[in-house]
Amino acid sequence: MSNVGIVIVSHSPLVAEGTADMVRQMVGDEVPLAWCGGNGHGGLGTNVEAIMVAIDKAWSEAGVAILVDLGGAETNSEMAVEMIGEPRAQKIIVCNAPIVEGAVMAATEASGGASLREVVATAHELAPS
Amino acid sequence: MSIEAMSKVDLKALISAAADTIAAHAEELTTLDQAIGDGDHGLNMKRGFEAVRAEADAFAAKPLPDALKAIGTKLVMTVGGASGPLFGTLFMALGKEISSEPDRANLATAFGKAIEAVAARGKSQVGQKTMLDVLQPVHEALLQRRTGPEIVAAADNAANATVPMKALRGRASFLGDRSIGHMDAGARSTALLVRAVAETIEGHA
Numbered sequence: 293m294s295n296v297g298i299v300i301v302s303h304s305p306l307v308a309e310g311t312a313d314m315v316r317q318m319v320g321d322e323v324p325l326a327w328c329g330g331n332g333h334g335g336l337g338t339n340v341e342a343i344m345v346a347i348d349k350a351w352s353e354a355g356v357a358i359l360v361d362l363g364g365a366e367t368n369s370e371m372a373v374e375m376i377g378e379p380r381a382q383k384i385i386v387c388n389a390p391i392v393e394g395a396v397m398a399a400t401e402a403s404g405g406a407s408l409r410e411v412v413a414t415a416h417e418l419a420p421s
Numbered sequence: 422m423s424i425e426a427m428s429k430v431d432l433k434a435l436i437s438a439a440a441d442t443i444a445a446h447a448e449e450l451t452t453l454d455q456a457i458g459d460g461d462h463g464l465n466m467k468r469g470f471e472a473v474r475a476e477a478d479a480f481a482a483k484p485l486p487d488a489l490k491a492i493g494t495k496l497v498m499t500v501g502g503a504s505g506p507l508f509g510t511l512f513m514a515l516g517k518e519i520s521s522e523p524d525r526a527n528l529a530t531a532f533g534k535a536i537e538a539v540a541a542r543g544k545s546q547v548g549q550k551t552m553l554d555v556l557q558p559v560h561e562a563l564l565q566r567r568t569g570p571e572i573v574a575a576a577d578n579a580a581n582a583t584v585p586m587k588a589l590r591g592r593a594s595f596l597g598d599r600s601i602g603h604m605d606a607g608a609r610s611t612a613l614l615v616r617a618v619a620e621t622i623e624g625h626a
Contacts, residue, residue, distance in 0.1 A: 331501040333468070335461065340497050340505060363591055364503035367542060371497055371506035 296402040296411045297324035297350035299358045300395050301343055301365045303336045305329035311359070311392050315399045322403040326350035338365045343372035347384060355383035355408030357415060359395040383408060389415035432481040432488055438617040440474040443467055446613055454606040457593040461502055462606040469500030469508070485523065489516030503591060504607060507543055507552065514538035529563040536560055549589035550600065552607035555579040559615055569623040573616045580604060580612035 298315065302308035308329030315325055326349035331337025343358075350356055358373075360366045369386045376384065385408060387394055394415040401414040443450075443466045451463030473480070473495050480488045493513030497505050518531035536556045540546055547557045558579040562572045581604065588600035591607075 331461075331465075333501070336459070337461065337465075337501050339501055367503045367506045370542070371509070375494075375497070 296354045297352040297356040300327040302329040302361045319399040324350040338368040358386045361391045387415040389418045436477045438621040440470040442613045442617040443470040456603040472499040484521045486516045510542040545590040550586040552611040555608045555611040569619040576612040576615035580608040583608040
């Protein structure tokens, strides 16, 4: 698929999966989509390895936009991007946007074939100024 | 041997000392984190350092820079939370900058670069009630060629100095002024690690 992929990273697997459900229902299957949540040990948190797997799953040559919730999700996502390394890392962007609204808006934009830059810009418009 | 002769230090002994102190203080770290964070710091750090201890032989067989990078990667993958990438980055960056047989000057320079990497990873700076508030004074003590016990004291004092600070990064920052009056858990674990490393090196005298 050539559309930009969307990855949802929440501290809670329930929030991540629920957000992904909303994206699927509202946007459909035109966008590569993956989610992860939880610390990998049954608790709340985020996990670098799981984020790397999710990025692989949602990978698109057009790039991947990551939507995160609280700070640790952002730190872990940036770490995951760094560990994936170039050349793919330059096509992965962690968005500054509310996770649910950001994921739905980014996926809507992506489903129309928008570039990674356009998808991320759409999500960023939702960020509190 | 003193801290002047870092290069001869047994990495396995350092790993064991670090894992021991984190395990011994896991509950205390969790209690600190429960006050102003999400209460998982002790458990997370213990899991990470036990994972490093489990592979201590393999790490110790590598040249120091590679060993530190591998330890950092292991911490990133096992600690979890925001502490995983932060402590992992500290070790990974230290491994990138340190020489295989570091002298005091190289250690100080590498440590400084590692602190910059942690600050960039956490988008933070000194004075925001984080591990950086301990790392920075330790770096200064290294640059000033302080002794091991002086470095340990600098780290402990710096961790204590986070008590009256207002948290500006991480989960604790959500509490605003209510974060004042509690020690930062990451600052405490950093001070514990500094003590473990310094005392192990000094203990080989």
